[in-house]
Amino acid sequence: MAASMPLFLSGIMIFSISLYLLHKRLQAEMGTTHQHQLRNLTILLWHWPFSRPYSLEGDVCSNEYGIPGCLLSDNTSLYPQADVVVFHHHELRTGRSALPLHLPRPASQRWLWLSLEPPVNNGNLTQYKGLFNWTMSYRADADVPMPYGKTVEVLVPPNSSSYVIPKKGACLASWVVSNYSPDHARSQVYQSLRKYIPIEVYGRWLKRPLTDQSLIPTIGRCNFYLAFENSVAIDYITEKLWRNAYQAGAVPVVLGPSRSNYEALVPSGSFIHVSDFSSTERLAAFLQQLATDRGRYEAYFKWRQTHEIKTYTDWRERLCNICINYHRLPAKKVYYDLDGWANR
Ligand SMILES: *[C@@H]1O[C@H](CO)[C@@H](O)[C@H](O)[C@H]1NC(C)=O
Ligand SMILES: *[C@@H]1O[C@H](CO)[C@@H](O)[C@H](O)[C@H]1NC(C)=O
Ligand SMILES: *[C@@H]1O[C@H](CO)[C@@H](O)[C@H](O)[C@H]1NC(C)=O
Ligand SMILES: *[C@@H]1O[C@H](CO)[C@@H](O)[C@H](O)[C@H]1NC(C)=O
Ligand SMILES: *[C@@H]1O[C@H](CO)[C@@H](O)[C@H](O)[C@H]1NC(C)=O
Numbered sequence: 001m002a003a004s005m006p007l008f009l010s011g012i013m014i015f016s017i018s019l020y021l022l023h024k025r026l027q028a029e030m031g032t033t034h035q036h037q038l039r040n041l042t043i044l045l046w047h048w049p050f051s052r053p054y055s056l057e058g059d060v061c062s063n064e065y066g067i068p069g070c071l072l073s074d075n076t077s078l079y080p081q082a083d084v085v086v087f088h089h090h091e092l093r094t095g096r097s098a099l100p101l102h103l104p105r106p107a108s109q110r111w112l113w114l115s116l117e118p119p120v121n122n123g124n125l126t127q128y129k130g131l132f133n134w135t136m137s138y139r140a141d142a143d144v145p146m147p148y149g150k151t152v153e154v155l156v157p158p159n160s161s162s163y164v165i166p167k168k169g170a171c172l173a174s175w176v177v178s179n180y181s182p183d184h185a186r187s188q189v190y191q192s193l194r195k196y197i198p199i200e201v202y203g204r205w206l207k208r209p210l211t212d213q214s215l216i217p218t219i220g221r222c223n224f225y226l227a228f229e230n231s232v233a234i235d236y237i238t239e240k241l242w243r244n245a246y247q248a249g250a251v252p253v254v255l256g257p258s259r260s261n262y263e264a265l266v267p268s269g270s271f272i273h274v275s276d277f278s279s280t281e282r283l284a285a286f287l288q289q290l291a292t293d294r295g296r297y298e299a300y301f302k303w304r305q306t307h308e309i310k311t312y313t314d315w316r317e318r319l320c321n322i323c324i325n326y327h328r329l330p331a332k333k334v335y336y337d338l339d340g341w342a343n344r
Contacts, residue, residue, distance in 0.1 A: 041323050044082035045074045045315075047091035047098070049114075054316050061320035070323030072316060079103055084134070084322055089115035095127055110134050110329075112322065113338060116146065118231035125339035132335045136318070137342070139235045140265070143333070144325045146318050147235075149242025149311040151267055151303070163304035166220035166249040172291055173199045173253070174219050175226040176244060180205035186228035186255050189274055196284030199226065219248035223291040224272070229256035237265055242311045246270075251300045253287070267303035 048054070053074065061070035079085065079100060092098045105111075110133040115122055134143035180187060193199065200222065202208045210218055219225050225245040229236055234257055245252035254262060255274045262271060272290075277283040290297050312318055335341060 040069050040071050041083045041326055042071050042073060042078060042081055043319050043322050044076070044078055044085045045072065045319060046076065046085055046087050046100070048074060049088040049315055050090055054314070056316070060316050061323060065317050065320045067320045067323055070320050072319050076100075080106060082106075082109060083326070084110045084112050086112045086114050086136070086319060086322070087132070089113065089117065089122060092128075096131075099131065101131075110333075112136055112144070113335070113342075114318075115342065116148070118229075118233040118236045119343040120231050120233075122342055125342055128335075128338045130334055130336050132338055133333050134329060135335065135338075135341070136322070138237070143329050144322050146312060146321060147265070148238045149246070149309055150265075151307040152310050153306060154308050163301065165298060165301050166217075168223050168291075169221035171200050171222035172197055173224040173226060173287060174222040174250070175199055175201050175228070176203040176210060176215070176219070176240075177201065177206075177228075178204040178209075179230060181230075184228075184230055185232060186226075186230065189228065189255055189280060190226065192280040193226075193284055196281055197287060215244070216248045219244055219250050222250050223297065224253050224287055225250035227252035227254045227256075227271075228274075229254075232256055234261060235265065237262065239311060239313075241266065241271075242309055246309050247311070249301075251290075251297070253283070267307060270300055270303050 056072050056074060059068075060072055061067040073082075085100075087099065099111075111131060112134040113128070113132040114136040116136075116138050136142055136144040136146050138147050139145065140147075175190060177190075182188075190199065202210050202218065225248065227241040227245045229238060229240060232255075237254075237256055241252050241254060241256075244250075252271045253274060254271050256262070259273045259275060262273065272283075272286070274283060277286065
């Protein structure tokens with residue numbers, strides 16, 4: 001009895017120690033996962049894009065976009081705590097003096113350069129060598145890719161898609177253009193194409209603006225929409241395609257990056273690429289023929305059975321997206337040649 005006592009006690013001790021260690025380990029593990037989930041990231045927007053502020057009342061990312069742990073602020077006093085400071089290119093007109101280069105930069109803070117404009121609008125970026133850590137752009141290879149739109153798979157069983165192609169009127173093709181410049185590649189294609197087919201033109205150029213409410217139904221009556229980009233650049237596919245054509249329900253005739261670039265970013269079989277035709281006369285003949293062949297025309301909408309369109313239009317949603325990407329992005333990165341990256 002006396003001899004077994006210490007054995008019994010040490011048994012209890014070993015058991016208690018193991019329990020204690022297990023408890024500590026669990027605590028440590030839960031602590032780190034909790035920390036990972038509960039630490040709020042602070043995204044500080046240094047200037048509002050195009051000087052148009054939006055409300056940041058409440059927890060916008062969580063409440064509006066279902067992205068928790070992501071606090072947006074435009075209060076520059078929060079600079080020392082900010083995890084990411086966002087600089088929108090258009091507000092850097094005064095150059096480096098628009099940046100807080102006089103403030104010490106916390107070691108883990110990232111500066112993000114944001115531009116959704118094509119190279120032609122960015123200008124010379126050589127003065128920003130070695131200042132930014134991350135980029136946000138429509139480009140798929142940006143740290144935070146922010147396209148104008150994308151397709152998302154619909155989580156409904158096949159055949160239950162309720163997509164209905166809008167009823168087509170007498171309109172064969174339409175185009176909305178505000179900033180018309182005869183130098184744009186798109187203007188030359190339009191001027192040539194209109195010799196062969198009627199094209200309804202809207203927008204500020206011809207002083208026929210459409211309201212937000214009338215845009216979609218007006219375009220939707222037409223079989224085709226000229227989704228012509230004002231600038232031809234890699235991945236530069238704007239709301240002209242996502243909203244004006246796809247959301248309106250008109251088959252887009254695209255002019256922009258190469259066909260293979262479109263195929264990487266939009267549903268194949270959903271668009272007509274200008275460069276597939278050796279002349280605008282041939283393109284015009286193709287459109288006229290396709291409009292009369294309902295079976296072939298409707299095949300351009302096949303993707304609608306499984307996918308829908310998601311467009312990004314609100315700067316706050318774009319900024320909240322930084323948090324989704326934050327943990328997968330390189331911890332240490334510097335754009336030593338921002339101009340070379342952005343303007344290639
Ligand atoms: C994160 O922000 C939310 C919303 O402001 C707040 O309720 C929560 O307490 C914050 N969490 C931490 C760990 O600071
Ligand atoms: C900005 O943040 C500072 C520091 O937290 C605070 O004192 C100040 O009231 C804030 N300003 C605004 C306009 O919210
Ligand atoms: C861009 O600006 C730098 C100096 O700021 C100049 O050396 C360079 O030639 C410019 N590049 C172009 C393409 O204008
Ligand atoms: C779904 O569509 C396919 C092909 O059109 C058809 O064969 C099938 O019967 C449909 N299923 C249902 C449940 O309607
Ligand atoms: C961010 O860029 C700055 C400026 O080049 C650099 O000093 C800093 O180390 C970078 N930070 C990270 C976390 O990559």
